[in-house]
Amino acid sequence: GESVGLHLPTLSVQEGDNSIINCAYSNSASDYFIWYKQESGKGPQFIIDIRSNMDKRQGQRVTVLLNKTVKHLSLQIAATQPGDSAVYFCAAVYGQNFVFGPGTRLSVLP
Amino acid sequence: DAGITQSPRHKVTETGTPVTLRCHQTENHRYMYWYRQDPGHGLRLIHYSYGVKDTDKGEVSDGYSVSRSKTEDFLLTLESATSSQTSVYFCAISGAVGTQYFGPGTRLTVL
Numbered sequence: 001g002e003s004v005g006l007h008l009p010t011l012s013v014q015e016g017d018n019s020i021i022n023c024a025y026s027n028s029a030s031d032y033f034i035w036y037k038q039e040s041g042k043g044p045q046f047i048i049d050i051r052s053n054m055d056k057r058q059g060q061r062v063t064v065l066l067n068k069t070v071k072h073l074s075l076q077i078a079a080t081q082p083g084d085s086a087v088y089f090c091a092a093v094y095g096q097n098f099v100f101g102p103g104t105r106l107s108v109l110p
Numbered sequence: 111d112a113g114i115t116q117s118p119r120h121k122v123t124e125t126g127t128p129v130t131l132r133c134h135q136t137e138n139h140r141y142m143y144w145y146r147q148d149p150g151h152g153l154r155l156i157h158y159s160y161g162v163k164d165t166d167k168g169e170v171s172d173g174y175s176v177s178r179s180k181t182e183d184f185l186l187t188l189e190s191a192t193s194s195q196t197s198v199y200f201c202a203i204s205g206a207v208g209t210q211y212f213g214p215g216t217r218l219t220v221l
Binding site: 004034036041042043044045046049089091096097098099100101102103 | 114141143150151152153154155158160200204209210211212213214215
């Protein structure tokens with residue numbers, strides 16, 4: 001079956017630095033991928049998505065890169081701010097089936 | 111939270127009692143989902159619905175049932191709660207094809 005995993009359960013970065021959060025997936029048949037942000041006590045919040053026929057997509061301070069050769073995607077957050085502290089996880093979408101990774105907790109140090 | 115509410119937000123119950131969680135949406139989306147979230151695991155699908163009275167099982171459906179009598183409401187029932195069902199439960203919605211949007215979650219503790 002499909003699986004989605006993240007390389008690091010926790011990541012600490014200095015305020016103002018760039019953050020890179022990684023995700024790997026097993027099934028190359030995914031339609032697209034989504035990154036979510038989840039703050040403590042809240043539901044996951046959509047950040048950005050990328051279709052499987054794209055390599056890169058940019059949003060406001062965020063960039064998602066997709067490498068289909070190695071089945072890997074990453075979320076880059078520019079100029080990380082304290083408000084970026086949260087758990088980030090990716091999801092691979094296969095039709096109406098969403099497969100979620102376990103998440104990386106991002107801590108922003110002052 | 112994209113027009114999604116969940117109730118209750120917190121609940122403590124005892125083993126063997128029935129529990130019903132409610133998800134309500136104002137977006138008129140066709141698809142609704144129930145997930146559970148546990149430490150060390152990604153969100154795991156319990157049940158989902160693709161229309162009124164149309165539901166199907168997810169990855170971890172044992173011990174759970176659902177009902178959808180109206181487009182806007184999706185109920186999750188634990189017929190006889192067990193301690194292994196202590197978790198945070200999230201409802202999500204999506205349109206025909208697209209991103210799922212999540213509710214604020216319900217924290218359930220089964221003693």
